[in-house]
Amino acid sequence: ILGKQVRVVASSEDRNFTYIPRDIDLNEDAAYLHITSNNTIRGTQWKNFPSSGSIPLVSDMSSDIMGRTLDMAPFGLIYAGAQKNLGPSGVTLVIIRRDMLERVPEHLPTMLKYTTFAAKNSMFNTPPCFAIYVFQLVMKWLEETIGGLAKMEKLNEEKADLIYRYLDGSDFYWGTTEREDRSIMNVTFRLQDESLAGTFITEALANGLGGLKGHRSVGGCRASLYNATSLEAVQALVSFMAEFESKYG
Template sequence: MKADRIHNFNAGPAALPLPVLEEIQESFLNFAGSGMSVTEISHRSKWFDDVINDAIARVKRILKLNDRYQVLFLQGGASMQFCMVPMNLMGDGDSADYVNTGTWSTKAIKEARIQGKSINVVASSEDRNFSYIPRAIPFNAGAAYAHITSNNTIKGTQWAQFPDTGGVPIVSDMSSDIFSRPLEMEKFGLIYAGAQKNMGPAGVCLAIIRDDMLARTPEGVPSMLRYSTYAEKNSMYNTPPCFAIYTVQLVLKWLEETIGGLDKMEALNRKKAGLLYDYMDQSDFYRATAERESRSLMNVTFRLPDEDLEKTFVAEALENGLGGLKGHRSVGGCRASIYNPTPLAAVAALVDFMKTFERKNG
């Protein structure tokens, strides 16, 4: 770790790989010999064509996508997708299934209902404060799609296995665990993910959509809200967020060439999460808030004996070079977001600090 950098456990915008930041720094003023910054080049230039086409190619290789899937770079974050998904994928008379596992699922349901769409909440974990992922879900065979949030940043839960929907295409908000593990892509009709948690900076949203889903958009949907608009123009119908896409390209390059792909990434993520959960499970001082079978590998949420100790813990952690450990404002407590770029050494340093803090305050 650089002497002037801390271990970053922020939930988003979050940590980026240090080699990516160094490459950005090195090329920022003169990108690819252009004599311009990457923030200055035209999105119609060959320089940016190379960036976006390489990013798309890497997404396809990493996720082993076949030719039926289109890779899109959109704006408006994952929150814009909450309205775009039902707007594009549901026609007159259609209904869709949603599983409510917390804040972001709740928002997605709200945005679909604002449009007057027929939404069935087929399962919810609200009965236990969203501390688990529902099982044995009664999906409807005739649903246009089944919407889930694959990882829940606020409550620290994650789908360990994706549900059997009986062939109904899954639409998933994967903002906080995209590229953290291999996927069986044939289950998914659409994946979307804001970049700022696990693959880049804020400002761009990745969408991966299957051709049959792309063809569903009803007449009357505005151009900027149609997936086909971006598919037809290689995500450059209007000026895209060039710098954010460039950073995503570099993160994908790091994942593919330095880490070695999703199998190795998943193994590292499991090792990082295991360090934290194993320590908390044998401690009477720290308590993981998510139920064991539903624990996230990306966002480890936990509580201390009281709120005053939690405030002291967060403050002293920062003094010791461990940042971003305060829980979401809606739930309090503590949270360590250990996304792909967070190194194992950072998690080990956090566990060492937790042990010291427990000895002093337990």
């Protein structure tokens, strides 16, 4: 990108991206190490972030920001689209160390430089006012109604655990990711009899449970448990899964 070399230093492709790789072959002269904290398609999530030493750690946290507590110390840069946990699309949250701003190349286009927005307090151009306002309302809800980020994390873990425990006790469904790397935001699973997947999606929708079709690139099923998803909704899903298993299993 822009004349620089991009190198993949870790991958779980050998097992169809079902786990988080632990071995990272990082060059000492690397400009930064980039990770995606939560894989919405595969249903994996970093629990312990990699140590990159003096090399800045950069992360796309679009799908799990504000879904759990975080130690910001290891990161040089975090960026996250708002559309999962923060508010409507059109807003991006950026958390960047000041020393990282000093490394921004001058030759980059104006709108691609974080220094542009840092210098103008994010007001370089006309902001998406309504999206920012909704962002504020979501943060207020998170603090005042939920009780803060630690409680949000606990609730998200409880939601995910309900489904994972059911999957682990079932011979009808199976989870697609390694247990230690399971996401609390996106639970991916399949039916042992793949021919029933379409029926499962259709009957779930008829019972008020939508959005369960897996990503088009991998198929299967996926339950997305972003902050706005209630515990009651997850309980309803697990009840439906049990009823469906009883009916077709």
